[in-house]
Amino acid sequence: xxxxxxxxxxxxxxxxxxxxxxxxxxxxxxxxxxxxxxxxxxxxxxxxxxxxxxxxxxxxxxxxxxxxxxxxxxxxxxxxxxxxxxxxxxxxxxxxxxxxxxxxxxxxxxxxxxxxxxxxxxxxxxxxxxxxxxxxxxxxxxxxxxxxxxxxxxxxxxxxxxxxxxxxxxxxxxxxxxxxxxxxxxxxxxxxxxxxxxxxxxxxxxxxxxxxxxxxxxxxxxxxxxxxxxxxxxxxxxxxxxxxxxxxxxxxxxxxxxxxxxxxxxxxxxxxxxxxxxxxxxxxxxxxxxxxxx
Numbered sequence: 001x002x003x004x005x006x007x008x009x010x011x012x013x014x015x016x017x018x019x020x021x022x023x024x025x026x027x028x029x030x031x032x033x034x035x036x037x038x039x040x041x042x043x044x045x046x047x048x049x050x051x052x053x054x055x056x057x058x059x060x061x062x063x064x065x066x067x068x069x070x071x072x073x074x075x076x077x078x079x080x081x082x083x084x085x086x087x088x089x090x091x092x093x094x095x096x097x098x099x100x101x102x103x104x105x106x107x108x109x110x111x112x113x114x115x116x117x118x119x120x121x122x123x124x125x126x127x128x129x130x131x132x133x134x135x136x137x138x139x140x141x142x143x144x145x146x147x148x149x150x151x152x153x154x155x156x157x158x159x160x161x162x163x164x165x166x167x168x169x170x171x172x173x174x175x176x177x178x179x180x181x182x183x184x185x186x187x188x189x190x191x192x193x194x195x196x197x198x199x200x201x202x203x204x205x206x207x208x209x210x211x212x213x214x215x216x217x218x219x220x221x222x223x224x225x226x227x228x229x230x231x232x233x234x235x236x237x238x239x240x241x242x243x244x245x246x247x248x249x250x251x252x253x254x255x256x257x258x259x260x261x262x263x264x265x266x267x268x269x270x271x272x273x274x275x276x277x278x279x280x281x282x283x284x285x286x287x288x289x290x291x292x293x294x
Contacts, residue, residue, distance in 0.1 A: 002052055005030040019063060024072040027052055031076075042079040049076060085259040087216065088226040094119060096210035097218075100202040106172050107185065111198050113169040114182050114190075117144070118220060120162040122227035122245050124148065125220040129190050131181045136170075138163055148246035156244065195220060228256050236262065 002022070003014045009029065010021055027049075034040040034048055056070040089097070098116055102108040118128050127146050135145045142163035145155045158166075166181075176183060182190045199220060207213035216222075224245065231241050242253040 001034065001048065002027065002030050002055075005033050019059065019066050019069070022073075023069055024076060027073050027076060042081040046078045046081065049078060083255075086225045086229075086255050087222055088229040088259070089216065089218070089222060090212070091230070093206070093210055093213055093216070094226055096206040096213065097202055100205040103168075109165075109169045109172055110182060111202065113165040114195065115199065115202070115223065116162050116165045117158075119223040119227050120159055121146065121156045122224045122231075124224060125192055125195060128220070129180065129182060129192060129195060132179050133170075133181055134179075136166060136181065138167065142166075146246065150248060152246055152248065154243070154246045192220075199223075225256075228253075229260060232256050232260050233262055 003017060006012075006017055006022060006026055007014050009026065010017070030052070031045055031049060034045055035042075040048070053074050053076075056073045059066055060070045098112060098119075101112040101115075103112060114128065117123065117131075118125070121144055123131075123146060127148055131144070131146070137143045137145075142158040142160065143155055144158060145153060147153050170181075173181075173183065174187075176187050178187065178189050180189050182195075184190050184194055196219065199218060203213055203216075203218045228241050228245055231244055232238065235241075238250065238253055238257060241256060242250050245253065247253050
């Protein structure tokens with residue numbers, strides 16, 4: 001994206017660009033282009049800026065002469081963004097979603113197993129779709145071994161119901177050379193867009209019996225949030241939520257504390273509110289007299 005903007009501003013093809021024109025001002029112009037022309041919000045703008053800064057840190061070591069230029073680019077600040085509460089589903093909504101697939105079909109078995117595992121293990125969509133067959137074990141305890149961000153591995157036990165759904169899917173999956181657990185209808189690896197399409201389809205079906213789903217924007221990551229909220233409500237232990245989700249930093253997990261009312265209700269109940277003197281509002285006599293006079 002940066003090179004595309006630079007090519008347009010400098011009237012050069014991307015292959016003819018050199019480092020000197022890629023200064024801080026051009027980066028700022030690129031970020032403004034993303035917000036005004038592409039409609040990117042502050043969060044997306046910050047993500048694009050992080051990628052550009054990564055490139056500039058790379059340049060620092062490869063082209064020492066451009067050190068000052070790179071430093072000016074690295075000094076570009078991020079924009080402040082809103083931090084809304086995470087969105088999750090209630091257990092009734094999650095149950096309606098898992099009941100939506102038609103399990104008498106091959107695709108229905110796959111779809112319910114996908115959604116169930118994504119929810120039960122709190123997987124990122126990338127972890128779900130690149131999960132190899134070798135990551136699943138069913139004896140003596142049903143487990144899934146996940147490689148998350150930063151190549152950090154975590155082993156998670158599975159509910160018996162989740163294991164049953166996975167085994168039902170694997171029984172009809174067939175002998176396919178693709179090493180991943182979940183496949184698309186043509187037999188290739190399931191894509192992020194494919195899973196999102198499947199999820200939206202079942203949200204629409206489930207909303208017929210659970211109207212509250214109409215009011216929610218359900219994405220694959222909402223299933224992960226739902227798992228986190230369930231664990232936090234059940235254990236009250238943020239550390240266990242962090243371990244389950246594979247977070248490297250506990251600060252990342254604290255977003256669930258802001259969304260969960262349990263801790264705040266406990267704090268509210270532990271504090272005695274100040275006693276207020278009782279009284280009733282009395283209308284001044286002059287006001288009554290003026291109204292009665294009319």
